[in-house]
Amino acid sequence: MHSFDYAAPDSVSAAVSLLAANPGARLLAGGTDLIVQMRAHRREPGLVVDAKRIPELSALTFDSGGGLTLGAAVACWRIYGDAQVRAVFPSLVEVASLIGGTAIQGRASIGGNLCNAAPSADATPLLIALGATCRVVGPAGERAIAAEDFCVAPGRNALADGELLVSIHIPAPRPGSGAHYLRFIPRNEMDIAVAGAGVSLTIADGVVTAARVALASVAPTPLLVPEAGQAIAGKPATEETFALAGEAAKAAAKPITDMRGTIEYRRHLCAVLTRRALTAAARQAQGVH
Amino acid sequence: MSQPAYSVIGTRPIRHDGADKVTGRALYGADFQMAGLLHGFVLRSPHAHARIKSIDTSRAEAYPGVKAVVTAADLPESSDRMVDIGEGETPLSYVRGNVLARGKALYRGHAVAAVAAASLHVAEEAARLIEVEYEPLPCVLTAPEAMLPGAPLLHEDLHTHELGEKTSTASNVSEHFRHVMGDSEAGFAEAEVIVEREFSTSTVHQGYIEPQNATALWNNDGRVLVWCSTQGSFVVRDATACVLDIPVSRVKVTPMEIGGGFGGKIPVYLEPVAALLSKKTGRPVKIVMTRKDVLEGTGPTPGSFLRVKMGAKKDGRIVAAQAYLAFEAGAYPGAMVGPAGMCVFASYDIANQTIHGYDVVVNKPSTAAYRAPGAPNAAFATESVVDELAEKLGIDPIELRLMNAAKEGTRRADGPKYRRIGCVEVLEAMKNSEHYRSPLGGPNRGRGVAIGFWFNVGLPSSCTISINADGTANLVEGSTDIGGTRTSIAMQAAEVLGIPVDRVNPTVADTDSVGFTAVTGGSRVTFATGIAAYEAAQDVVRQMRERAAKLWSVDPDTVEVDRGQYKQNGHSMSFADLAARIGETGGPVVGRAAVNPKGVGGSFAGVVVDVEVDPETGKTTILRFTSVQDAGKAIHPAYVEGQMQGGSVQGIGWALNEEYWMSKDGAMMNSSLLDYRMPTSLDLPMIDTIIVEVPNPGHPFGVRGVGEANIVPPTPAIANAVSHATGVRMTRLPMNPPAVMAAIWSKG
Numbered sequence A: 001m002h003s004f005d006y007a008a009p010d011s012v013s014a015a016v017s018l019l020a021a022n023p024g025a026r027l028l029a030g031g032t033d034l035i036v037q038m039r040a041h042r043r044e045p046g047l048v049v050d051a052k053r054i055p056e057l058s059a060l061t062f063d064s065g066g067g068l069t070l071g072a073a074v075a076c077w078r079i080y081g082d083a084q085v086r087a088v089f090p091s092l093v094e095v096a097s098l099i100g101g102t103a104i105q106g107r108a109s110i111g112g113n114l115c116n117a118a119p120s121a122d123a124t125p126l127l128i129a130l131g132a133t134c135r136v137v138g139p140a141g142e143r144a145i146a147a148e149d150f151c152v153a154p155g156r157n158a159l160a161d162g163e164l165l166v167s168i169h170i171p172a173p174r175p176g177s178g179a180h181y182l183r184f185i186p187r188n189e190m191d192i193a194v195a196g197a198g199v200s201l202t203i204a205d206g207v208v209t210a211a212r213v214a215l216a217s218v219a220p221t222p223l224l225v226p227e228a229g230q231a232i233a234g235k236p237a238t239e240e241t242f243a244l245a246g247e248a249a250k251a252a253a254k255p256i257t258d259m260r261g262t263i264e265y266r267r268h269l270c271a272v273l274t275r276r277a278l279t280a281a282a283r284q285a286q287g288v289h
Numbered sequence B: 001m002s003q004p005a006y007s008v009i010g011t012r013p014i015r016h017d018g019a020d021k022v023t024g025r026a027l028y029g030a031d032f033q034m035a036g037l038l039h040g041f042v043l044r045s046p047h048a049h050a051r052i053k054s055i056d057t058s059r060a061e062a063y064p065g066v067k068a069v070v071t072a073a074d075l076p077e078s079s080d081r082m083v084d085i086g087e088g089e090t091p092l093s094y095v096r097g098n099v100l101a102r103g104k105a106l107y108r109g110h111a112v113a114a115v116a117a118a119s120l121h122v123a124e125e126a127a128r129l130i131e132v133e134y135e136p137l138p139c140v141l142t143a144p145e146a147m148l149p150g151a152p153l154l155h156e157d158l159h160t161h162e163l164g165e166k167t168s169t170a171s172n173v174s175e176h177f178r179h180v181m182g183d184s185e186a187g188f189a190e191a192e193v194i195v196e197r198e199f200s201t202s203t204v205h206q207g208y209i210e211p212q213n214a215t216a217l218w219n220n221d222g223r224v225l226v227w228c229s230t231q232g233s234f235v236v237r238d239a240t241a242c243v244l245d246i247p248v249s250r251v252k253v254t255p256m257e258i259g260g261g262f263g264g265k266i267p268v269y270l271e272p273v274a275a276l277l278s279k280k281t282g283r284p285v286k287i288v289m290t291r292k293d294v295l296e297g298t299g300p301t302p303g304s305f306l307r308v309k310m311g312a313k314k315d316g317r318i319v320a321a322q323a324y325l326a327f328e329a330g331a332y333p334g335a336m337v338g339p340a341g342m343c344v345f346a347s348y349d350i351a352n353q354t355i356h357g358y359d360v361v362v363n364k365p366s367t368a369a370y371r372a373p374g375a376p377n378a379a380f381a382t383e384s385v386v387d388e389l390a391e392k393l394g395i396d397p398i399e400l401r402l403m404n405a406a407k408e409g410t411r412r413a414d415g416p417k418y419r420r421i422g423c424v425e426v427l428e429a430m431k432n433s434e435h436y437r438s439p440l441g442g443p444n445r446g447r448g449v450a451i452g453f454w455f456n457v458g459l460p461s462s463c464t465i466s467i468n469a470d471g472t473a474n475l476v477e478g479s480t481d482i483g484g485t486r487t488s489i490a491m492q493a494a495e496v497l498g499i500p501v502d503r504v505n506p507t508v509a510d511t512d513s514v515g516f517t518a519v520t521g522g523s524r525v526t527f528a529t530g531i532a533a534y535e536a537a538q539d540v541v542r543q544m545r546e547r548a549a550k551l552w553s554v555d556p557d558t559v560e561v562d563r564g565q566y567k568q569n570g571h572s573m574s575f576a577d578l579a580a581r582i583g584e585t586g587g588p589v590v591g592r593a594a595v596n597p598k599g600v601g602g603s604f605a606g607v608v609v610d611v612e613v614d615p616e617t618g619k620t621t622i623l624r625f626t627s628v629q630d631a632g633k634a635i636h637p638a639y640v641e642g643q644m645q646g647g648s649v650q651g652i653g654w655a656l657n658e659e660y661w662m663s664k665d666g667a668m669m670n671s672s673l674l675d676y677r678m679p680t681s682l683d684l685p686m687i688d689t690i691i692v693e694v695p696n697p698g699h700p701f702g703v704r705g706v707g708e709a710n711i712v713p714p715t716p717a718i719a720n721a722v723s724h725a726t727g728v729r730m731t732r733l734p735m736n737p738p739a740v741m742a743a744i745w746s747k748g
């Protein structure tokens, strides 16, 4: 590994000043992407800014309306260890338990998963499906970015120089709603998604009233597919309906052929995973287990 | 046949090295520390094939903290000769060329230079300042491609050895051999059912958990001291001496604990480099590979292209077989296609056979042995074809194999006739297993069976046993312990001495302290080093009888020994009591043996496997897996089962997901354990085992080696099961989900 400087500020403003003064500096949350990349010389920041002493980045709070504000550096184990998160956002708990294994989950954060901007990031499609927004602070002040707009290219996010992600806000789930993320991997753990589908939907009287579908690993960024939601809104919550969303996801996917799969195979998986994820989310929405 | 009653053999004692391993106290090469230790970093070629026009190390040498830089220019340039370093003869220039590239880089990951510094990070940063001027050349990555006329040549001076004759054809084919028995064309004319198919397998890695490492000190007295992780300390000694052009007596190798090898830790990579860096700095230098180095820079097992044709009569008798085998050696010749040619039809008694084998160099890492090297590739083809024959003939696949099974007296196409073997017994154990007799049940499922063979080897081993006054024995041997062999060797000595195995204290010694011992490979340790321990223990017993005779003033020949009790005409003393009196009866008792046993017993193994294939994703789940193997005699049954389970798991990985995924320009794209998908515990069912015991007449307790044959049948058994589950014949490894899905789509 190359030699670099390290700083551990204790406020967002101090972190912003450090990042602004050192172009190319990277924030360190769990480091489970960053340190691996530095060891492989894929990123060589001159300064690493540790996020873990900044209170706002490590906070996990529910607002009065039931929405969740997740500090950008909160590690996965805190998510599945929190009783209220388990009750309100079971899909988030599933994703936090999916990333890596126990050791990785002791460090890895959802914010890091998003900021790393991998097309295959497992948490990002779910955040998109749940309608999450990102609170960003930088030298010019504060702004909000929708989760679906946060990644711009493989390994590149929408943050400008000096900006950092402070927290992610997930709105309270509507009554009769469910969400699920499903990825396909050749092994049963420790693998990178060949394709993934994060979905949320609301069902009233057996009819889908709203749905969001986002895909992993089939485009340069995690991909929101509005057509998939539109294809099933107003239709009965059945497997046949969900298959329509699957076809829309398949049509929207723009995968490449690489060591994880061919274009044809990945597009096919989008249909399968979207249908299966919606089926699981519908069961949750209708209280069936 | 009634088995002799043993007191130690066949029991399951805890291993002598167990406490150190479970407490983390066992010392592996990366743990090695010494005053003044420097850290080495190896710079590797980014190109799969390139001429090295120049190397400028000046900026690296000037980097603060750097102590030395070496390249191939620091290696001696003695004339080329054949050297035996572990598994057969190799030209010295190949061994040396693979240690540090000279003139050309032949694969991505080929070592080009190395730096020593007080810190690894400094060494690594400095290595990046070495300026290597490369002229990239076109590369070839598969055997069929490399065999085409006009293919880019790796070695301009490599001439094909054609059916035993040296030719003047410059080619990537280093050898073409042929085995013929009977007349296969006449056999096919007589056959009523014929199946012929082409198969291919990808390059796969052994996947040992511990990366290669070496520390070397070029001492002031001119001796080179090495501490490393190896399957053979004498191999490292001899290879390091050859590469550095110094006498073997100047090198002393101390083997550290080893975290797996499977054949991959027979070649030397780091030891000579660390020694050169130490020579330049006068300090000990340690080099430890990263996982990427391991995957890109050490020897995996060959990818292969195979064509197998077999013909049978309607009654199931297989009358003819042909095989065409083209194996990728990697950068230097030696693809293990030889053993593949000997094993391809080894499980069967077939009168008419023709086998062609091609050893082909390609721009991938120089391949090394991997557990029964060559045999799994060959069995994948043969056992798939036999399965299809069984389908066409309407005969149960195990019955068909039994009808044609090799037996004592069966001749293989490469010449030898079998002595007593257990092929039939293994097949019968499969047939009678609860697994094979139980229904498969459920949609999208398939069951597959296959068998496989591996010769095993003998080779030299040495052992000494010294008796302590408290009735215990110190056993010193030279086989690095990979599968619990300290204990299985100590058990054989304990059986002869008539004492409990915890009274034998085994040590794996350095190359100065024990007689020559060949590699831990070829499933030979429990067999050959076991015989050395058996003979050394017999030597102890002979001396102990003399001591008893002395105490009793009788003729030693009249002293009888029964399970450690020494008796003569009313006199009786235990081994422990006699040991307490060795001081007064003549001093130390040391038994010794140096052996080179010839009575090797080959081993057969079989698999029954059930799979389920997700028809929408092509993902295969292994539902149930039974491994059957002839151990001859299981000295320590738990370790035999461990070998069978390990070979099975590696076979499952090879079958389903493992492969070197190469870019067109020869870069391995998945050189991490995240992307090189070996199975994890979550991908596997419990591997059930059935040990078959058909004693090997060439070993005093009947031992056959059990380390390898178990990896031969898994890939075809799984291919047969997946084929039955999907209705499409799978002919390429790995059968990963995209490949299985493509096969399902191909059905239309």
Ligand SMILES: Cc1cc2nc3c(=O)[nH]c(=O)nc-3n(C[C@H](O)[C@H](O)[C@H](O)COP(=O)(O)OP(=O)(O)OC[C@H]3O[C@@H](n4cnc5c(N)ncnc54)[C@H](O)[C@@H]3O)c2cc1C
Pocket: A026, A027, A028, A029, A030, A031, A032, A033, A034, A035, A036, A051, A072, A073, A098, A099, A100, A101, A104, A107, A108, A109, A110, A111, A112, A113, A114, A115, A116, A120, A121, A122, A123, A159, A163, A164, A165, A166, A190, A191, A192
């Ligand atoms: C063994 C292993 C298994 C893995 N398995 C999975 C898996 O199953 N699924 C999956 O999706 N990923 C997996 N990963 C990748 C990784 O663990 C996840 O992406 C994880 O969520 C990253 O979080 P982190 O906190 O460790 O991020 P870090 O490594 O700390 O940061 C990631 C990137 O985001 C930047 N960053 C972090 N926080 C901020 C912020 N607040 N503002 C601005 N930039 C920021 C960093 O500078 C860095 O570039 C695995 C990694 C390993 C090593």
